Amino acid sequence: MKAIGFKQSLPINEEESFIAFETEIPKPEGRDLLIKVQANSVNPVDYKIRQNAVKDQVLDSPKIIGWDAVGIVEAVGEEVSLFNVGDAVFYAGDLTRSGSNAEYQLVDERIVGRKPRNLSIAEATAIPLTSLTAYETIFDRFKYNPATDKGRILLILAGAGGVGSIAIQLAKKLTDLTVIATASRKETVEWCKQMGADSVVNHYDLKDELAAKGIEQVDFIFDCVDLKSYWETAAELIKPQGHIVSITGSSDPLNLNLLKNKSVTFSWELMYTRSMYETADMQRQHNILNHLAELLEEGTIQSTLTTTFNGFTVANLKEAHKLQESGKSIGKNVILF
Known part of the structure; x- marks a missing residue:
């Protein structure tokens, strides 16, 4: 599968601040879902981690970040009970695991919700985190x-x-x-x-x-x-x-x-606390996301999508990071795969 990551923390204008590469599609176990990613969005946490995660070394394998995503459940672990293959989902992921800047991603079902039916892929991707x-x-x-x-x-x-x-x-x-x-x-x-x-x-x-x-x-x-x-x-x-x-x-x-x-x-407040520590109430995020899906379908709240980049490319990911780093971003920025 195609993925985009980085081997060291570099300014976004540097050629290798992000690099595209090929890697194996992971296999789901336990409560994990294998998601075929259709879109993700860039948040301040993305550029902050890119700037600080690998300052004093060069990694052998690129680090894959990215959290917000919408996708389709491709396969499930043996303990999964909340979703089925083929379900459309949205989620914000887990800081301790490989991110959504990849064509496939493993995510624990307890922090995943069903994609709002009335929203486009891009509109839904703007929501989770x-x-x-x-x-x-x-x-x-x-x-x-x-x-x-x-x-x-x-x-x-x-x-x-x-x-x-x-x-x-x-x-x-x-x-x-x-x-x-x-x-x-x-x-x-x-x-x-x-x-x-x-x-x-x-x-x-x-x-x-x-x-x-x-x-x-x-x-x-x-x-x-x-x-x-x-x-x-x-x-x-x-x-x-x-x-x-x-x-x-x-x-x-x-x-x-x-x-x-x-x-x-x-x-x-850190929305990653529940997934990082697998807290006893970790599944509350699944419930919250499903509630949000209902609110969006009812028209009670609306997507905050403002900018869409078409294509899962290094160039688009860099542009999305530049926009976040500028401090002038309004609402949410999404990359459609």
Whole structure:
């Protein structure tokens, strides 16, 4: 099968930042599905791993990354019970395993969902990673409770990105939260409004813009952009007994003492935790993806696809990575095989 990978971490403009090669089609065992990949999408995690995974060596065999994907179940392991050969599926994969930048991929059935019937392959491919991240944040980290959280304010930092785009939709359609998103360019402001945000503020002047809307503090903050830069601001803006969730991490230790007097809860969200550690509730991701498929089929939420690259080639993969690295990507970018 054809695959695209890298032997060392190089700038994307370098000729061998990605290389195409041939390798064996893997065989499914246990609860694994063998998927014939039809499309995948590029997320910030892709370029971050490409930039950092192989800095001090050159691998003998290329590393295959890529996670979001749509495909057809080609074969199943002996313990599979959730899917059959021929099923159309979508998923976000597992950081610890070979990725979707290949014509075939093994994925545990517990983190796979059925492809939404009403979406094109490209539209469906834009969904899994960002939607799982947003869904887990709202319901597993914030633990949204309709009895107590109605009318509370959720601030999403970077509303026009892949995660922010779907988080706005899920929060507006599945909760009674007031949703405020941050954006700074005309096109990103309009995108956030299109996704359903109640209000959009410029992240370069966050406190003043919120104050101009009569908002001094918020109940929930979801950081999708740069926790280190926003940490002190977030600590000021969060209400007593509020909750901050971040997906971005920080290169420096965080001063959690800033949250102490307010008894604020802080949580990380990594949608790969369940698959990396094979947690007891790992199959929740299968259930979430199937719920998302229902929401998409009902028209409750929409795909966040904005850019499609036609053809599984090194050139297209490089262009998709360049777009993500530019910091100007809106919504999701998909490569059709």
